[in-house]
Amino acid sequence: MLKDITIGQYFPGKSIVHRLDPRMKIILTVLFIIMLFTANNFAGMGVGILFLVVGYLVSRIPFSMIGKSIKPVVPIIVFTAVLNMFFIEGGRVLFEIWVLKITTEGLSLAAMMALRIICLIAGTSLLTYTTSPIALTDGIERLMSPLKHLKVPVHELAMMMTIALRFIPTLIEETDKIMSAQKARGADMESGGVMQRAKALVPILIPLFVSSFRRAEELALAMECRCYHGGEGRTRMKQLKLSYLDFVCCGFVVFCLLATIVCNNLLPSVY
Amino acid sequence: MSTPVIQTENLSYVYSKGTPFEKTAVENVNIQIEKGAFVGVIGHTGSGKSTLIQHFNGLLAPTSGKIWIDGEDMWANPKEIRKFRFKVGLVFQYPEYQLFEETVYKDIAFGPTNMGLSQEEIDQRVREAAGFVGLTEEQMAKSPFELSGGQKRRVAIAGVLAMRPEVLILDEPTAGLDPRGRELILGQIQEYHRRNGNTILLVSHSMEDVAKYAQKALVMNDSRVFMYDDVDKVFAHAGEIEQMGLSVPQITRIFLRLAQLGYPVSSDVYTIEQAKAQLMTLLKKGERPNA
Numbered sequence A: 001m002l003k004d005i006t007i008g009q010y011f012p013g014k015s016i017v018h019r020l021d022p023r024m025k026i027i028l029t030v031l032f033i034i035m036l037f038t039a040n041n042f043a044g045m046g047v048g049i050l051f052l053v054v055g056y057l058v059s060r061i062p063f064s065m066i067g068k069s070i071k072p073v074v075p076i077i078v079f080t081a082v083l084n085m086f087f088i089e090g091g092r093v094l095f096e097i098w099v100l101k102i103t104t105e106g107l108s109l110a111a112m113m114a115l116r117i118i119c120l121i122a123g124t125s126l127l128t129y130t131t132s133p134i135a136l137t138d139g140i141e142r143l144m145s146p147l148k149h150l151k152v153p154v155h156e157l158a159m160m161m162t163i164a165l166r167f168i169p170t171l172i173e174e175t176d177k178i179m180s181a182q183k184a185r186g187a188d189m190e191s192g193g194v195m196q197r198a199k200a201l202v203p204i205l206i207p208l209f210v211s212s213f214r215r216a217e218e219l220a221l222a223m224e225c226r227c228y229h230g231g232e233g234r235t236r237m238k239q240l241k242l243s244y245l246d247f248v249c250c251g252f253v254v255f256c257l258l259a260t261i262v263c264n265n266l267l268p269s270v271y
Numbered sequence B: 001m002s003t004p005v006i007q008t009e010n011l012s013y014v015y016s017k018g019t020p021f022e023k024t025a026v027e028n029v030n031i032q033i034e035k036g037a038f039v040g041v042i043g044h045t046g047s048g049k050s051t052l053i054q055h056f057n058g059l060l061a062p063t064s065g066k067i068w069i070d071g072e073d074m075w076a077n078p079k080e081i082r083k084f085r086f087k088v089g090l091v092f093q094y095p096e097y098q099l100f101e102e103t104v105y106k107d108i109a110f111g112p113t114n115m116g117l118s119q120e121e122i123d124q125r126v127r128e129a130a131g132f133v134g135l136t137e138e139q140m141a142k143s144p145f146e147l148s149g150g151q152k153r154r155v156a157i158a159g160v161l162a163m164r165p166e167v168l169i170l171d172e173p174t175a176g177l178d179p180r181g182r183e184l185i186l187g188q189i190q191e192y193h194r195r196n197g198n199t200i201l202l203v204s205h206s207m208e209d210v211a212k213y214a215q216k217a218l219v220m221n222d223s224r225v226f227m228y229d230d231v232d233k234v235f236a237h238a239g240e241i242e243q244m245g246l247s248v249p250q251i252t253r254i255f256l257r258l259a260q261l262g263y264p265v266s267s268d269v270y271t272i273e274q275a276k277a278q279l280m281t282l283l284k285k286g287e288r289p290n291a
């Protein structure tokens, strides 16, 4: 079902990770991604995995949620892994059929790639699971605010993002409802060829578009009624403030990053 | 007794099972709805009415428990679930948002077309259903998006009626309509019930409507079925019903108060006609409170 889509879903909680400043969390996530890409051997990757385990444990997000967020990208992971496995040559040949060869180097590189993608998704999911969409866009807006001097409409972009995020669950709910209503009228969405299935989408997409436009119009009107006029002179109810907690976590991430670099230098690379 | 059209056994449904948002919306429901009954479904907001009725045409599969339609196990063969969708017609809450065709005519024809009927049959059914809910020939050629909210509602109801379901379920079909629109739609539903002896389930927040049209009432409270009985028997439990945040018809409340004051009236009065009869006898006898 559509409801099983979890990317960008927020899991309310009160853990340390939940309480971190969103700006710091975004920066730390970027650092984590850098860490994943600097790691060039399994030890370095292990540091990344360790970091994730700690992060998920501290934030009390069940590990099964990682599986849920990875599910949609499994084909990509498999595809990259298979490509690497067959087309990278080097090291001992383990297996050979026809022109395809599997070598130790190919195999370890494939594993490395797969791990990297999985960690990437698990890490960014941790950010969205522990940060409400509003806090997230707030953080992004503040981080990008220097760009205002370059005439980038930072506030407007952030507002657009907030609205988009805000309406994802609504849209999913609406799609579900319209789908149910059309199924109740005997619409058949589970069988038939590609053409037939595409055609079966029409009764869902049209009402969805119509109601999206209606919603957008209503929202614009409601915002204007409350005198919204862009970011100029707007103050915030929640002021973002860095606390010692943020610096402790930052220290932890930097430590992990350094550990990865040390691993890179001490142990042989898999490339 | 003949087999009930709808029968459930320990039916439960949990939304978002296995996540922190888990929510039991229907719990352990055991009911039997007799063929040809007109049932009013009542319950406070969020009591699980909409969730329960979506099980009856197979839109939701129970988390646990079983359902039989006409004695046939609904989920015995999940591939054939569409069969039950034609048998049990469901009109959703705010159904006007499901319209999509270029014309009202085509939109009403969507259901019958999915049933694979012949062209003449479809045409006949569409015209009949449209006439039934009071849509004019001129409106049939319009785009559904040009209609008013109430007119859209009628189109949506006609779209389900055109499938001629044996059991018709309506989820608050009159929410947000004017009194005349309400009367028209509910009157036509009653007519549909009378004409072919179809079974009707009507979800409503109006106790007056339930009292006026339904023979039986199904009361939901906190995801459970609190009661399923004849309307007068249900409204006799006024105290408990009011505790659930529901109410009994105003007329019933007046008579309960009269009885409290010591007038010799019965407390299961719930329509104007019954009230009139009671008051007439009361006046004739020139009764005073016997307290």
Ligand SMILES: Nc1ncnc2c1ncn2[C@@H]1O[C@H](COP(=O)(O)OP(=O)(O)OP(=O)(O)O)[C@@H](O)[C@H]1O
Pocket (backbone or CB within 6 Å): B015, B016, B023, B024, B025, B043, B044, B045, B046, B047, B048, B049, B050, B051, B052, B093
């Ligand atoms: N799609 C959904 N996902 C999660 N929870 C839901 C969903 N739909 C309903 N619920 C929850 O299930 C419970 C029952 O909802 P339901 O829609 O059946 O109530 P209802 O009796 O029809 O209420 P109303 O009178 O307002 O229409 C509610 O607490 C609601 O929050």
Ligand SMILES: [Mg+2]
Pocket (backbone or CB within 6 Å): B049, B050, B051, B093, B171
């Ligand atoms: Mg409802």
